[in-house]
Amino acid sequence: MSLARTGVLVALLLSTTACAAQRGSPGALPDIQPGRRPDLETEEAGLWMQTDRLEADLKTSGALVADSALNAYVRNIVCRLAEAYCADIRIYILRVPYFNASMMPNGVMQVWTGLILRVDNEAQLAYVLGHELGHYLRRHSIQRWRDVRAKSAFLEFSGLLTAPTGFGPLASLGAQLALVGSIFAFSRDNEREADELGFGLAVKAGYDPREASKVWEALVEERDATKDSAPFIFFATHPAPEERIENLKAFAKKSALDGGHAIIGREQFLAQTRPLRTMLLRDELRRREFTGSQVVLDRLFEAGTGLGELYFFQGELYRLRDNEGDREKTTAAYQKALEYGDAPVETHRALGLLFFKTGEKEKARLAFERYLQQRVNAEDREMIEAYLRQLE
Amino acid sequence: MKRTTAVLTLVMLLTGCATPYTLIEPGRTAVGDLYTVESQISWSSTRTGKIELWTVDGNGLQALRFVNGLADGETLFEGKRKDNKKMPTFRKNMTISEIMEFVVDSVALQGLERVESAGLRPYKFGNTQGFRFELSYVSSKGLEGQGAVVGAVVRERLYLIVYSGTRAYYYPKHRDHVERIIGSIRMQ
Amino acid sequence: MLMPPSFRLGTLVTLVLAGLIATAGCAQTSVLRKADFAPQAPGPARVLLMPLDVELSELTAGGMLEPRADWTDQAKTHVRVALAAALQGKHTALISYSPPARDSEQAKVDQQLLMLHDLVAGTILLNSFVALPTKKGRFDWSLGEGVKQLQERANADYALFILFRDSYASGGRVALMVAGALVGAIVPGGRQFGSASLVDLRGGDIVWFNHLSSEAGDLRTPEAVRTAIESLLTELPL
Structure with a gap:
């Protein structure tokens, strides 16, 4: 590359940095x-305007x-944590089967149902929500935006340095989309800060500090079992979970609160989330x-809790997985489910x-007839009746 | 020139590896190798793998999809993630109830929300005994849509006809035409 | 899959602004109208202005669009003023949209209608570049009879949907464009996009659609907005 070309680019790079500084440069900001x-x-x-959209x-x-009881419940936890900021936070519970919660700069908090399915009690949920509030209070989004913009x-400057091609606009569009996707992914330092701040909020609200690390321990267990970190959006940008667990345990040790009197809130949590569990498991x-x-x-x-339903879904898991020997396990799980009063009618x-496929006609007939008896308005009644005719 | 390139790029971006749209005139048309159908109206048609798509107003507004013979172990859509193991897979020994579950779960993984099925029942697919059910869903943005699925397993392969569109205006607009098309299936 | 998000108007506009659909330096408009459309009964037409979809951004040196709330706010005000002025000359009364109570049934109905319009307008825009065989030489789009409730509620004959996206190069971006020219690369600068659809509230037909795309003009100033609105509405069939 010629000296002149390099010189021009270097000069421009410097001028951009100066320009970016006018509207705020990366770094810490006072709390909101x-x-x-x-x-x-x-x-x-x-950024607020865009997040408002x-x-x-x-x-x-x-x-x-839409479940108003669950929304009110989560809102109540957030308000206990956020105190004076309560009115600034809007909560949106989204039906997405992955573990995640996130916070936009304008006060929008997203809670995914995969998170609700993966915490044991109110305290664990509170520690995750507290972490998100930490991002909000410290205005990490705006820090992140400045960071991304500088990067x-x-x-694009380095794109110019490496030979420009006819696909310039397309490439930069791709780069732009990728960057936009990562705008709300915070830096590891931001994450550590949010962990500490969130921990403090939850302890202050009376939640048992020992629950904070348990959420992450459960996630690590799940990650290690799957040997695939792709679905763990939280891990992608967050500090290594092992490090985070250690930190949270250390915080818990230091915390003055007597664990014996602190809130765990298992009953309340179950009462509020149990009605949705069937949908979440599906x-x-x-x-x-x-x-x-x-x-x-x-x-x-x-x-x-709700063992009949759990055995039914255990059977569903075996059936869909369909590994060697899963058919027998499926039958056993469904039959076990029926020993409990809360087994879904679909069992x-x-x-x-299952019996229809294996040719066990009498058992199939009995099971279908029970289904139709117990679900008088079954929307697939015509189909089940057709199966029954085939069994004759 | 620049504009042509740009438009081609745009088309590529929006359609993936689908073929360009061609016109299907009213009359009898072969769908895949298995059967023909008769249509009263013209459609724009494109094909991606085993799926042939017909639309009048644009596939975001209404689409009639013909899934032509999925074999054992195949998925309805290509996995978004590279790992197709995580996509619902068709098995030749599935009951009709399981096929419905396969379709609904596949569709739900395409970024649609509240995908619900209803009214599973036996239904004639040409001269074969097939099945039918209705779908309802909302887009991720919240726009309501609905659909109807008719299908059959022929020689261990799954054939589906999926009509879907926005609940307001575009699905109802050609529903009657689609019912006639489904009624006109003639095996080749 | 059943409803690909790529056809939404906003997504297409992003592509247009990203420079995929190159346009000349001057403003280009592209009017589409329903062939057999006849304006409604004599007397001034009552046009309901739907919520404005406007966003102005700064194009950073890296090519990112950084939304600007202050510019957007100004532009919205300018657009309302310019629309009122432009339609006054056209024997038309502009009615403002009064949003229903939050979370009410009516709000849901309106939301569905706005989303449907967004999807249809995106499809129209895409078709103006690459037409489906079934749409060649035709302009017969509709939102359906669901619009009738608006007709009654607002006592209006038509609904007008307006969208603007505009971006301006930051100082750094301008420098980059100059540097790009030096080394023979084209670095897209800011671009303006606007679209307008007129919907007949008797049955939901989109009777007219226009869009403009330009590298000039600055929607931060009332004059530029007036010019943009005037070219956008030139052939409004009222």
């Missing part, structure tokens, strides 16, 4: 103040969980990520279909 909106001419207001989309989103300028199995789902199911078995249909 309750009830405050950023001034219109700031870049923060621009995203929020408008969230309001109508097909994934939104993206650099990327969504969980749609991932076809059986090893991970098995870890989730095992933990629910350990907690021991009979599932058993009927």
Whole structure:
């Protein structure tokens, strides 16, 4: 490369850095103040405007969980943590079967149902939500935006340094989309800071500090079982979970709170989330990520609530997985489910279909008939009656 | 020139590896190797792998998809992640109830929300005994859509006809035409 | 899959702005109208202005669009003023949209309609570049009879949907464009995009659609907005 060309680029690079500095450079900011909106001419207001638009989309989103009791419950936990900021936070519970919660700069908090399925109690949920509030209070998004902007300028400059091609606009569009996707992925330092801040909020609200690390321990167990970190969005940018667990345990040791009197809130949590569990388990199995789902199911078995439903879903997991020997396990799980009063009516249909396939006609007939008796308005009645005719 | 390249790039971006749209005139048309159908109206048609797609107004508004003979172990859509093991897979020994579950779960993994099925029942597919059920869903943004699925397993392969579109206007617009097309299936 | 998100108007506009659909330096508009459209009964047409979809951004040196709340706010005000002025000359009364109560049934109905329009307008825009065989030489799009509730509620004959996206190169970006020219690479600068659709509230037909795309003009100033609105509405069939 010629000296002149390099010289021009270096000069430009310097001028951009100077320019970026005018609208705020990467680095720490003072915490956000309750009830405050950023001034219109700031870049923060621009980010708020865009996240306001995203929020408008969230309001109508097909994934939104409308259940008002659950929304009120989560809101109540957030308010205990956020105190003066309570009114600034809007919570959106989304039906996505992965472990995640996130916070936008304008006060929008997203909670995915995969998270709800993966925590044992209110305290664990509170520690995750507290972590997200930490990002909000410290205004990590705006820090992150400045960081990305500085980096993206650099990327395009280095793109010019390596031979420009006819695919320039396309390549930069791709780069732009990738960058936009990572805007809300915070740096590891931001994550550590949010962990500490969130921990403090949850302890102050009276939650048992020993629960904080348990969420991550469970996630590590699931990750290790699947040997695939792809679905663990939280791990992608967060500090190594092992490090995080150690940190949180250290915080818990230091914490003055007597664990014996602190809130764990298992009963309240179960009462609020149990009605949605059937839907969440169904969504969980749609991932076809059986090893991970098995870890989730095992933990629910350990907690021991609603065993009929759990055995039914255990059977569903075996049936969909369809490994060597899974057919026998499926039958056994469905039959076990029926020993409990809360087995879903669909268990009979599932058993009927199983026997229908293996040619055990009498058992299939009995199971289908039970299903139709117990679900008088079965929407697939015509089909089940057709199976019954085939069995004759 | 620059504009042509740009438009081609745009088309590539939006359609993936699908073929360009061609016109299907009213009349009898072969769908895959198995059967022919008769249509009263014209359609724009494109094909991606085993799926042939017909639309009048644009496939985001309404689409009639013909899935032509999925074999044992195949998926309905290509996995978003490279690992197809994680996509629901068709098995030749599936019961019709399981085929419905296979379709619904596949569709739900395409970024649609609240995908629900209803009214599974036996239904004539040409001269074969097939099945039918109805779908409802909302887009990730929240726009309501609906669909109907008719299908059959012939010689261990799964054939589906999926009609879907926005609940407001575009699905109802050609529903009657589609019902006639489904009724006109003639095995080759 | 059943409803690909790529056809949404906003997504297409992003592609247009990213420079995939190259346009000349001057403003280009592209009017599409329903062939058999006849304006409604005599007397001034009552046009309901749907919520404005406007976003102005700064194009950073790295090619990212950084949304600017202050510019957007100004632009929205300018657009309302310019629309009122432009339609006044056209024997038309502009009615403003009054949003229903939050979370009400009516709000949901309106949301569905706005989303449907967004999807249809995106499809129209895509078809203006690459037409489906079934759409060649035709302009027969509709939102369906669901619009009738708007007709009654607002006592309006038509609904007008307006969208603007605009971006301006930051100082760093301008420098990069100059440097790019030096080494023979084209670095896209800021681009303006606007679209307008007119919907007949009697049955939901989109009777007219126009879009403009330009590298000039600055929607931060009332004059530029007036110019943009005037070229956008030139052939409005009212």
